[in-house]
Amino acid sequence: MSVTISHIAKVAGVSKTTVSRVLNENGYVKEETKEKILKVIKELNYTPSAIARSLSTNKTNTIGVIVPDIMNPFFGEVIKGISEEADSHNLNIILFDTDDNIKKELKALKLLREQRIQGIIITPTSVEDEFNSEYLSALESLGIPVVLVEGHVKYSNFSGVFMDNIKGAYQGTEALIKAGHKNIGIITGRMKTQSAKDRFIGYKKALAFHGLNLKEQYVFYGDYRQEGGYKFTKEMLKMEERPTAIFACSNLMTLGCIKAIYEEGLKIPEDIAVIGFDNLDMVNIIGMNISYINGPAREIGVRSMKILIDSLSNKAHKEIKKITLMPKLVLKGSEKYPKAKTKKGAK
Structure with a gap:
């Protein structure tokens, strides 16, 4: 026989409302009565239904x-950080890949x-360049805290955790320049996203600071996917210079x-140098x-979860928090100037 709240109330000699208060930790119950109910719950080996609890507490x-x-892999690390912090606060996660x-x-969202x-x-998906009223309405109508991770929603004011993509791209480009490179190709991310725009800005700033002109023939507009990196690299390798x-x-x-x-x-780097954005342990391990x-992906996940938990525990004080974390340049040697001085790629 399945145990119900009514059964617990009858055995404990209290009302169903009192049992519900103890289960949901909502409302006053005398300590003596509470201990009595908890003892009955343990004896009957009762496990409250998560669905039933959600219906009673909304x-x-x-x-x-x-x-x-x-x-x-970047989002895998972000999710890991979120999960670790959620577990420590007894929170569950429903994950969606869009x-x-x-x-x-x-x-x-629905x-x-x-x-x-x-x-x-x-x-958020790549809607940063345009105003999508349906999208913004869907987020705002939820009536619950929303924390953004490495993405923006136009005309919104949500809390969020972001990376300094300009700084990261500047560091990477500058490392190549200091290694002796003057002709540096770039494969950008999807330019509708702020992260891609910022990385391109960082690349251009490093060139300008070191007195190098931007060469449009070396700019390829990618999509953050492996196929794009492959296609545009092939095109670069076919260039006369x-x-x-x-x-x-991006890592992919x-x-x-x-x-x-x-x-x-x-x-690499004997014939051509390469620097990537985001952690590349999956290739460096071999x-x-x-x-x-190195973008601090796991820390981004942890910090975003901390902001959300703080919003849940301080609902009356809805402070908007926006945190920017610094990436770190990790040099492994692939940035060095090529030893092979062929016509293609000659200095």
Whole structure:
């Protein structure tokens, strides 16, 4: 026989309302009565239904997490940081992967609203360049705390955790310049996103500071995906005067870049230098030694969760918090000037 609140109330000699107050930790109950009810619950081996509890309290101990690409190691680390912090506060996570699709994201927001979650951590899709009233309305109408991660929503004022992408791209480009490079190719991210714009700005600032002109023929507008890094690297390698170095603005594009280089029978950095953005431990663990700008992905996840938890515990004081974390340049040797001085890529 399944145990119900009514059964517990009968055995304990109290009302169902009193039992409900003890289970939901909501409302005053004498300590003596509370101990009596808890003893009965233990004896009957009763486990309260999460669904029933959410119906009575109009909320769950669950938060929603929405990312654009779960296959991207960067977001894997962000999710790990969120999960670690959530676990320490007995919070559950419902995760959605939108594939950077606005329709999928709106669907995810609708489903999360139906789940009566407490808050949302989200990396919004590429709508930063345009105003989407339906999208903004969907977020604001949730009526719960929203924390942005590495993405912006136009005309909104949500809390968020971001990375200094300008600083990171500047550091990476400058490292190549100091290694002797003057012709530096770049594969940008999707330029509708602020992160991609900022990384391109950092690249241009480093060139300008060191007295180098921006060469449009070395600028390739990518999409943060491996296929884009592969395609545009192939194009660069076919140039009569190819760049001596490539700055790939995401980890996945760097993987595509590396694949294209080795397919052409070339080596890094003997034939061409490479610096990537975001952690590249997955290739460096096998001894490839690719330099990169390390974005603090896990810390971004932890800090975003801390902001959300603070918002949940201080609902009366809705402070907007925006945190910017610094990336770190990790040099492994792939930034060095090529030894091979062929016509393609000659200094």
